[in-house]
Amino acid sequence: MGIEFRLGGQDHKKVEDFLAGHPGGVSAIVLDTKAAKHQQAAAEAAREGDVAVYFDPATERLTAPGFDLPGLAYNPPVPYDVDQLARDHRARATLVAEVVEAHPAFVTAVTPPHFFVRDERTANLNVDLAERTLHEHGPAVRATVVLTSRFPVASAAELAREYYRAGMRVVEVRISPLGGEDEGVRKVRSAFAVLQAFSDAGLTVTAGLSGNIGQVALALGHAGHYSVGIGMRERVDHAAAISRQKQPPKPPPADGSPEGGGGPIAGIYLPGAALTVSRKIGAGYLSNTDIRTRVGGCRLGACGSSVNGPANDPRGHYLHARAAEVDKLLTAPAPWRAGIEVDRLTRARELRLMINRKYRAEDGPELPVRTINSLLEDIATEREQKTA
Ligand SMILES: [Zn+2]
Numbered sequence: 001m002g003i004e005f006r007l008g009g010q011d012h013k014k015v016e017d018f019l020a021g022h023p024g025g026v027s028a029i030v031l032d033t034k035a036a037k038h039q040q041a042a043a044e045a046a047r048e049g050d051v052a053v054y055f056d057p058a059t060e061r062l063t064a065p066g067f068d069l070p071g072l073a074y075n076p077p078v079p080y081d082v083d084q085l086a087r088d089h090r091a092r093a094t095l096v097a098e099v100v101e102a103h104p105a106f107v108t109a110v111t112p113p114h115f116f117v118r119d120e121r122t123a124n125l126n127v128d129l130a131e132r133t134l135h136e137h138g139p140a141v142r143a144t145v146v147l148t149s150r151f152p153v154a155s156a157a158e159l160a161r162e163y164y165r166a167g168m169r170v171v172e173v174r175i176s177p178l179g180g181e182d183e184g185v186r187k188v189r190s191a192f193a194v195l196q197a198f199s200d201a202g203l204t205v206t207a208g209l210s211g212n213i214g215q216v217a218l219a220l221g222h223a224g225h226y227s228v229g230i231g232m233r234e235r236v237d238h239a240a241a242i243s244r245q246k247q248p249p250k251p252p253p254a255d256g257s258p259e260g261g262g263g264p265i266a267g268i269y270l271p272g273a274a275l276t277v278s279r280k281i282g283a284g285y286l287s288n289t290d291i292r293t294r295v296g297g298c299r300l301g302a303c304g305s306s307v308n309g310p311a312n313d314p315r316g317h318y319l320h321a322r323a324a325e326v327d328k329l330l331t332a333p334a335p336w337r338a339g340i341e342v343d344r345l346t347r348a349r350e351l352r353l354m355i356n357r358k359y360r361a362e363d364g365p366e367l368p369v370r371t372i373n374s375l376l377e378d379i380a381t382e383r384e385q386k387t388a
Pocket residue numbers: 298299300301303309310316317318320321
């Protein structure tokens with residue numbers, strides 16, 4: 001059990017150095033689609049610490065123009081047509097062979113090609129691709145399932161059983177769109193039910209790219225792992241990613257906000273507020289002497305000698321702060337974990353509301369609390385059901 005870090009193209013040295021200290025709480029790293037071949041040292045550091053190493057083939061992005069993977073055999077001359085793939089078993093066999101081939105030798109398991117699951121047909125296509133990968137490569141395979149948030153829970157349960165019958169034992173489930181700070185309790189409940197359906201089918205489940213929602217899923221036992229980027233990728237929005245990749249590239253914004261058009265820049269994680277913000281907003285809070293120790297509040301690594309640590313090294317701080325939270329959860333007995341998350345999220349909500357009342361920057365947005373409220377409400381309901 002633990003947290004998985006999905007590397008970006010420039011993150012490998014940070015991750016290598018971080019993993020060299022054998023931190024608790026980390027269960028895997030996922031190598032970047034385009035930069036994986038440069039990430040061997042990070043992979044070696046992971047393997048030395050018994051941390052799994054995966055590769056993200058990102059095939060779900062290859063059904064529309066604008067996402068190019070030069071040098072990778074499965075990069076198509078024209079975008080993949082999933083209906084055509086569903087009809088053509090030779091094309092599926094070729095795709096599986098090319099994706100397996102594109103993996104660096106230093107992964108611990110292979111990720112099958114996969115496409116966005118919007119209905120039963122694309123669901124079945126993905127199971128077929130996963131099954132072929134198992135035949136081609138052997139049992140060290142982890143499937144990624146990128147699922148619309150409107151996919152019914154009963155269908156997700158059936159899909160999970162199909163994966164299990166096909167021989168799959170480990171899956172990453174990304175629910176799209178999901179994550180960020182504006183999720184209602186209905187959506188959180190349905191996401192947890194989908195993750196639980198995959199777990200109930202006998203699969204080890206990672207709540208993919210999921211931030212606080214993933215951490216609560218872990219605490220409640222709906223998932224065994226959850227993943228994030230490094231200072232980013234705390235949510236999934238497949239449709240937005242596809243529509244962004246179709247736009248011509250834009251220069252990065254001057255304030256270094258995380259969702260820059262010229263490639264994402266890691267935000268600053270504020271453990272006290274359980275929130276990742278842009279570098280500009282984060283630096284603002286951390287320079288405010290009234291609130292900075294409550295907002296930042298990190299004593300780990302280089303942060304021990306500077307209250308500005310999270311702003312000085314956002315990625316190093318993100319790695320140690322997130323991993324430490326997960327390590328704290330996992331070293332506690334399972335029945336206590338929900339309570340640990342309740343404490344963390346309740347404190348974060350109080351702090352966000354206090355900042356909104358007293359310290360909101362003139363041009364700064366109000367810190368949202370909707371997702372935190374939804375998570376706290378769901379935890380309360382689940383605990384009641386358990387003791388009932
Ligand atoms: Zn720190």
